[in-house]
Amino acid sequence: MPQPAPPESPRYQQIYRQLREQILAGHYPAGTRLPPTRKLAQQLGVARITVSQAYAQLQLEGYLVTRPGAGTYVSPLLAATPAPDQPVQPALSGWGQRVVAHTHEPERPAGPPPSAGLIDFGFGRSFPHIFPYDVWRHLLARYLSTDDVMLSRYGSVAGFMPLRAAVAEYLARLRGVHCTAEQVIIVNGAQQALDILARLLLDPGDRVLVETPGYTDAYALFAVHGALLQPYPVDEHGFPVETIPAGATARLLFVTPANQFPRGGTLPLARRLALLRWAEAANALIIEDDYDGELRYEGRPVGALQGLDKTGRVIYLGTFSKVLFPALRLGYVVLPPALVAPFIRAKQVIDRGAPTLTQAAVADFITEGHFERHLRHLRHAYGQRRQQLVCALQERLPAGARFSPEPAGLHIMLYLPPGRDEAEVIRRAAEAGVRVYPGAAYHLEQPAPPAILLGFSGLSETEIEEGLRRLAVAVGDGVIG
Amino acid sequence: MPQPAPPESPRYQQIYRQLREQILAGHYPAGTRLPPTRKLAQQLGVARITVSQAYAQLQLEGYLVTRPGAGTYVSPLLAATPAPDQPVQPALSGWGQRVVAHTHEPERPAGPPPSAGLIDFGFGRSFPHIFPYDVWRHLLARYLSTDDVMLSRYGSVAGFMPLRAAVAEYLARLRGVHCTAEQVIIVNGAQQALDILARLLLDPGDRVLVETPGYTDAYALFAVHGALLQPYPVDEHGFPVETIPAGATARLLFVTPANQFPRGGTLPLARRLALLRWAEAANALIIEDDYDGELRYEGRPVGALQGLDKTGRVIYLGTFSKVLFPALRLGYVVLPPALVAPFIRAKQVIDRGAPTLTQAAVADFITEGHFERHLRHLRHAYGQRRQQLVCALQERLPAGARFSPEPAGLHIMLYLPPGRDEAEVIRRAAEAGVRVYPGAAYHLEQPAPPAILLGFSGLSETEIEEGLRRLAVAVGDGVIG
Numbered sequence: 001m002p003q004p005a006p007p008e009s010p011r012y013q014q015i016y017r018q019l020r021e022q023i024l025a026g027h028y029p030a031g032t033r034l035p036p037t038r039k040l041a042q043q044l045g046v047a048r049i050t051v052s053q054a055y056a057q058l059q060l061e062g063y064l065v066t067r068p069g070a071g072t073y074v075s076p077l078l079a080a081t082p083a084p085d086q087p088v089q090p091a092l093s094g095w096g097q098r099v100v101a102h103t104h105e106p107e108r109p110a111g112p113p114p115s116a117g118l119i120d121f122g123f124g125r126s127f128p129h130i131f132p133y134d135v136w137r138h139l140l141a142r143y144l145s146t147d148d149v150m151l152s153r154y155g156s157v158a159g160f161m162p163l164r165a166a167v168a169e170y171l172a173r174l175r176g177v178h179c180t181a182e183q184v185i186i187v188n189g190a191q192q193a194l195d196i197l198a199r200l201l202l203d204p205g206d207r208v209l210v211e212t213p214g215y216t217d218a219y220a221l222f223a224v225h226g227a228l229l230q231p232y233p234v235d236e237h238g239f240p241v242e243t244i245p246a247g248a249t250a251r252l253l254f255v256t257p258a259n260q261f262p263r264g265g266t267l268p269l270a271r272r273l274a275l276l277r278w279a280e281a282a283n284a285l286i287i288e289d290d291y292d293g294e295l296r297y298e299g300r301p302v303g304a305l306q307g308l309d310k311t312g313r314v315i316y317l318g319t320f321s322k323v324l325f326p327a328l329r330l331g332y333v334v335l336p337p338a339l340v341a342p343f344i345r346a347k348q349v350i351d352r353g354a355p356t357l358t359q360a361a362v363a364d365f366i367t368e369g370h371f372e373r374h375l376r377h378l379r380h381a382y383g384q385r386r387q388q389l390v391c392a393l394q395e396r397l398p399a400g401a402r403f404s405p406e407p408a409g410l411h412i413m414l415y416l417p418p419g420r421d422e423a424e425v426i427r428r429a430a431e432a433g434v435r436v437y438p439g440a441a442y443h444l445e446q447p448a449p450p451a452i453l454l455g456f457s458g459l460s461e462t463e464i465e466e467g468l469r470r471l472a473v474a475v476g477d478g479v480i481g
Numbered sequence: 482m483p484q485p486a487p488p489e490s491p492r493y494q495q496i497y498r499q500l501r502e503q504i505l506a507g508h509y510p511a512g513t514r515l516p517p518t519r520k521l522a523q524q525l526g527v528a529r530i531t532v533s534q535a536y537a538q539l540q541l542e543g544y545l546v547t548r549p550g551a552g553t554y555v556s557p558l559l560a561a562t563p564a565p566d567q568p569v570q571p572a573l574s575g576w577g578q579r580v581v582a583h584t585h586e587p588e589r590p591a592g593p594p595p596s597a598g599l600i601d602f603g604f605g606r607s608f609p610h611i612f613p614y615d616v617w618r619h620l621l622a623r624y625l626s627t628d629d630v631m632l633s634r635y636g637s638v639a640g641f642m643p644l645r646a647a648v649a650e651y652l653a654r655l656r657g658v659h660c661t662a663e664q665v666i667i668v669n670g671a672q673q674a675l676d677i678l679a680r681l682l683l684d685p686g687d688r689v690l691v692e693t694p695g696y697t698d699a700y701a702l703f704a705v706h707g708a709l710l711q712p713y714p715v716d717e718h719g720f721p722v723e724t725i726p727a728g729a730t731a732r733l734l735f736v737t738p739a740n741q742f743p744r745g746g747t748l749p750l751a752r753r754l755a756l757l758r759w760a761e762a763a764n765a766l767i768i769e770d771d772y773d774g775e776l777r778y779e780g781r782p783v784g785a786l787q788g789l790d791k792t793g794r795v796i797y798l799g800t801f802s803k804v805l806f807p808a809l810r811l812g813y814v815v816l817p818p819a820l821v822a823p824f825i826r827a828k829q830v831i832d833r834g835a836p837t838l839t840q841a842a843v844a845d846f847i848t849e850g851h852f853e854r855h856l857r858h859l860r861h862a863y864g865q866r867r868q869q870l871v872c873a874l875q876e877r878l879p880a881g882a883r884f885s886p887e888p889a890g891l892h893i894m895l896y897l898p899p900g901r902d903e904a905e906v907i908r909r910a911a912e913a914g915v916r917v918y919p920g921a922a923y924h925l926e927q928p929a930p931p932a933i934l935l936g937f938s939g940l941s942e943t944e945i946e947e948g949l950r951r952l953a954v955a956v957g958d959g960v961i962g
Contacts (some may be wrong), residue, residue, distance in 0.1 A: 017654075020657065020784070024788070024789065057780070060780060060783075061750055061783050062749050062750025063750060075750065077750060077751050077754055078750075078754070086792070087793040087817065087818060087819060088766075088792050088793045088794055088819065089819050090682065090766055090817070090819060090820060092681055092682065092823060093680065095680045095681065096680065096682065096823055096827070099680075099681070100823055100826060103826045103829060103830050105822070136625060137622055137625045140618075140621060141618055144614050144618045144621075173498075176498070176501065188835075189833055191830075191831065191832050191833055192831065192832045195830070195831045195832065199574065199576045199577065199580075200574060200576065201571065201572075201573065201574055203574045206574075217830070220830050221830050221831075224830055268543050269543025269544060269556065269558060270558050273558055285569075285571055299538070299541060302541075302542050303501070307505070311567070311568060311569050312568040313569055328836060329833070329835065329836045336568065336569065336571070337568060338568060338569060338570050338571060339571060341581075341586070342573060342577055342580060342581055345584045345586070346577075349580060349583075349584050349672075349676070349698070349702050349705055350672065350673060350676045350702075351670050351672050351673040351810070352810070353810070354669075355809060355810045355836065355839065358836065
């Protein structure tokens with residue numbers, strides 16, 4: 001029988017819902033006669049009309065039938081309800097099987113839950129106290145008015161045009177990218193651009209040249225699309241293009257020229273030009289991931305590889321996650337003209353475009369000068385933090401450990417002396433209250449050289465200093481240095 | 482020679498950029514000696530240090546080389562720059578070729594640009610004056626503070642947990658969905674959920690049963706994944722499950738039980754149960770698209786098909802686009818337990834999750850009661866508009882035209898008398914200042930019955946009345962009725 005229920009929705013809906021559950025659970029088998037409305041109303045202490053409404057709704061939906069003069073019955077249809085069964089295990093497609101094979105469970109914090117005092121050298125976090133939230137609130141509020149029809153319609157698939165134009169202008173001026181606003185497509189994070197490119201360009205069995213260590217999230221995506229990854233170990237100047245065998249062909253090459261991820265290092269002009277020559281000869285396309293090209297702390301950022309490309313072989317990826325905030329989930333891709341239409345069609349059929357409000361606010365953030373001002377603040381703040389980390393590393397970690405001197409990026413990849421046990425270092429560090437991350441996750445070659453990744457963009461200078469002190473203590477007995 | 486440039490960035494950067502462009506364009510061939518810094522500085526009217534900085538940057542990037550005592554030269558490397566060529570036409574993958582074959586260019590307004598007086602019966606728009614922007618602004622601002630670290634980290638792939646819990650609770654109470662919060666995954670619009678499901682479940686050649694008329698955007702997605710579409714013409718009670726041949730198998734069936742899209746009509750219980758039996762026998766999964774299940778204007782919404790499913794064969798899709806605003810780009814999917822892990826891995830590798838800020842605001846919007854209050858306002862406002870449209874149609878469009886009496890949804894699909902020319906009606910309407918949309922776009926059977934789609938959710942009652950007046954005048958000479 002229906003039970004008294006909380007008061008927040010009309011009483012008849014509760015009676016309806018409980019009767020429905022009981023019918024579906026088989027408590028009232030098909031053909032059962034229900035109590036007359038008057039009687040049930042008395043039992044439940046409600047008005048008869050309330051029960052009548054519930055019966056009427058159930059009748060409307062087909063659960064109950066009335067026989068004139070003979071009362072209300074559970075529909076005979078319900079006898080045919082499939083019996084409770086084992087849950088189905090649906091078969092996965094080839095793509096679905098690859099996604100399970102080539103990815104891991106989304107990261108969950110390992111070990112004990114983070115304590116308040118834990119210092120976490122997580123990568124890719126932004127430092128919340130730097131972002132000008134007051135400006136951002138103001139820009140969002142500008143579009144959140146009842147007079148504005150922008151939010152009441154679906155946006156443009158390729159992105160909000162003023163944002164595309166602002167990005168094109170910004171990239172031309174500060175990154176040396178050659179493009180029109182039409183070549184700029186706004187995506188839900190750079191990873192989405194990679195996904196669409198992989199779908200458009202890769203058939204199972206296609207070869208993709210990648211860096212190692214490298215951006216393994218991208219590689220997982222290529223592998224899920226069935227690509228054969230061909231890893232090239234980078235040196236301190238990035239992708240070793242001269243080691244590609246003559247005549248080797250591939251569909252794609254993925255590269256981080258501005259600051260090799262995660263090792264660090266800028267690809268010199270000679271290698272850039274050689275990459276373009278190779279792509280021409282191999283009939284390949286190059287994906288240039290400029291994930292943090294803006295974040296260089298000395299000298300001027302080196303221009304994009306895309307700016308050297310004259311034949312439309314370079315696809316340029318950028319993101320706002322690093323320079324605004326990660327939770328924004330907004331990135332952009334600059335496409336060769338021949339790929340613009342297929343890319344837009346793919347995005348159209350996939351998700352119909354990124355949220356308009358955020359795009360409008362970012363567009364204003366750029367065109368009104370907040371973005372470059374914010375970048376200056378970021379460069380200053382992150383440059384100081386990197387310097388702090390570098391000094392602490394030099395002071396506390398003696399010979400044998402090494403890292404790139406490139407004054408750029410949001411992390412340092414610390415290579416441990418050969419033979420050290422990376423997992424052991426990470427475990428001991430955790431015990432000492434400092435979380436560092438495994439370099440192995442970024443290496444495709446086996447065995448990978450032992451290394452840990454130290455992201456500094458979410459920490460204060462005091463935390464960096466204290467974190468390194470703990471790290472040195474934790475591993476001081478010979479594990480590092 | 483470099484030209485004077487606008488003053489907004491340091492002068493040396495402008496000189497650097499112009500020299501770089503000229504080198505890349507071949508104006509300074511490899512090996513050319515550049516003017517001494519002193520001389521160029523005089524020519525440009527800048528300090529010598531400015532030119533030196535520009536040269537230094539170009540040298541750092543490898544464009545220039547200095548020979549001690551002999552001046553500055555364009556690097557010999559640049560002789561090897563690939564000559565300007567025809568732009569590349571990259572070959573597309575199988576998927577890429579299908580996306581071009583099965584989709585069309587994103588919609589652009591046909592005909593003359595919209596005039597201020599145009600009345601547009603576009604579908605899927607929300608009425609901007611109804612949404613409580615003040616509440617929304619307040620909820621967003623709550624998370625936009627410098628004390629909040631939420632925005633400075635990447636969010637959870639499966640979605641912001643409080644939102645998943647709020648959706649599960651809401652769906653159980655108002656849509657009769659059976660699920661835990663863990664089965665609810667937040668997506669960037671329902672279309673993204675379909676894309677991920679298609680990838681996980683469909684191999685080229687798999688059969689998918691669909692409604693016609695129907696949600697052709699979903700069908701395009703299935704076709705792009707290589708599926709074979711098997712359309713079933715619906716009647717006034719939705720999917721005609723009894724016409725599926727005995728023994729027919731399929732991988733998926735796509736259905737809109739609450740209110741068949743776009744014809745209108747609710748799937749009766751008998752057909753719902755038959756669908757579940759068929760899915761069991763055919764070893765198929767069912768995608769239930771509950772795109773506007775909340776928007777019923779008389780009686781209580783009929784519960785979801787998912788609530789009848791005991792074996793995990795029904796996947797439930799919902800969206801906030803219709804009931805909050807389209808530009809939000811946020812939807813959700815309720816998965817059978819066996820599909821949760823593969824789905825999350827796919828979303829992880831594709832885009833890493835939806836924006837956290839919006840999710841947090843929507844969660845609060847639901848749990849603090851704004852959502853149901855807003856739904857009541859919407860039902861009232863849209864119910865009145867639908868009634869207005871129904872009255873106007875009954876008054877102005879005589880016998881032969883018909884539409885579903887289902888008191889639900891955001892549009893009416895108006896079937897014209899057989900033999901009428903749909904395109905002609907739309908053209909004449911446009912001339913009279915009213916935009917209506919072709920029914921043919923939603924039909925897979927050929928020839929499709931002539932029909933036009935009238936979305937009313939973006940119009941005021943006055944506009945609806947005036948729009949119908951214009952439509953009747955435009956087509957009054959025998960095209961309709």
